[in-house]
Amino acid sequence: MFKSIKKAGVALAVAAGLSGAAFSAQAADTYTLDPSHTSVIFIVNHLGFSDFQGRFAGTTGELTLDRENPAASSATITIDLNQIDTGVEALDNHMKTADFFNVESFPTATFTSTSVELVGDNAATVTGDLTLLGETKPLVLDVTLSGEGTHPMTGDEVVGFSADGVVTRTDYGMDFLVPGVGDEVTLQISSEFLKQK
Numbered sequence: 001m002f003k004s005i006k007k008a009g010v011a012l013a014v015a016a017g018l019s020g021a022a023f024s025a026q027a028a029d030t031y032t033l034d035p036s037h038t039s040v041i042f043i044v045n046h047l048g049f050s051d052f053q054g055r056f057a058g059t060t061g062e063l064t065l066d067r068e069n070p071a072a073s074s075a076t077i078t079i080d081l082n083q084i085d086t087g088v089e090a091l092d093n094h095m096k097t098a099d100f101f102n103v104e105s106f107p108t109a110t111f112t113s114t115s116v117e118l119v120g121d122n123a124a125t126v127t128g129d130l131t132l133l134g135e136t137k138p139l140v141l142d143v144t145l146s147g148e149g150t151h152p153m154t155g156d157e158v159v160g161f162s163a164d165g166v167v168t169r170t171d172y173g174m175d176f177l178v179p180g181v182g183d184e185v186t187l188q189i190s191s192e193f194l195k196q197k
Contacts (some may be wrong), residue, residue, distance in 0.1 A: 028068075031159065031193035033061035033077065038191040040079060045182035054095075058083035063193060065159075071116045079109045099176040106133050114138075126163070135172045141165040146190070157195035164188055 040056040058080030066072040081101045084092050096103040113128040122145040130139040146160035167185045170178060 028073075029065045030196045031063045031065060032196055033059060033063075034158075034192040034194050035059055037160075039189070041188040043186040043188065044184075047180050052086075054084060054086035056081065056084055059191075061191075061193075070118065073113075073116065075113050077111045080107065081109055082107055100174060102133060111139060130167065132167075133172045133174060137171050139165055139167060141187075141189075158192050159195075160190070160192045162188070162190045 035058065038059045040059055041053055042055070043051050043053050046052040056079045059077065060080075061075060061077035063075030064073055081103045082096065084095050084101070086092055086095070095101055098105075109130065109132045111128050111130050113126055115127045117125045117127075119125055124143050126141045126143050128139055128141070129136050141163040142165065143161055143163045146162050148159045150156070151158050165187045167187060168183055169175070169185055170183050
């Protein structure tokens with residue numbers, strides 16, 4: 001993606017997004033998500049009083065970067081729903097129950113990209129399938145290239161991106177406390193991917 005990067009011969013499709021970097025002349029490369037530098041934040045309205053935030057840890061993923069044809073790049077991201085963190089232990093435990101994520105039956109959520117549309121020098125719209133609570137629905141992410149280059153400490157080739165999207169939780173059968181607790185949940189993702197050698 002991203003015209004300026006594409007002109008350099010590199011474009012990066014990320015499940016949750018697309019970005020690019022000029023690391024080699026090879027047509028396609030594989031990148032692995034760096035879980036220690038990935039943040040998945042969710043924001044949901046609470047009773048009209050506040051926009052409550054929480055996050056998920058334990059995210060894994062892989063992407064394939066196709067430099068010749070950025071739209072053919074692809075990625076899959078998996079979130080460990082057991083690692084929900086709202087800062088309130090009792091709430092975390094409640095959100096793991098069948099009222100919300102039902103982690104005993106559905107411990108993960110997975111996003112798999114299906115298409116990429118370049119919309120600017122450093123931006124793309126990435127559409128994919130989100131599987132949550134046993135249901136698979138389309139999800140659109142607005143993705144921005146955050147940065148790319150060689151890691152100064154490890155020497156790894158790194159691509160970073162940010163992505164935003166909206167999940168309608170009743171689409172997945174999660175209707176507990178709607179509309180008091182909002183039906184639409186905003187996702188904010190920031191991540192780094194490491195090129196595999």
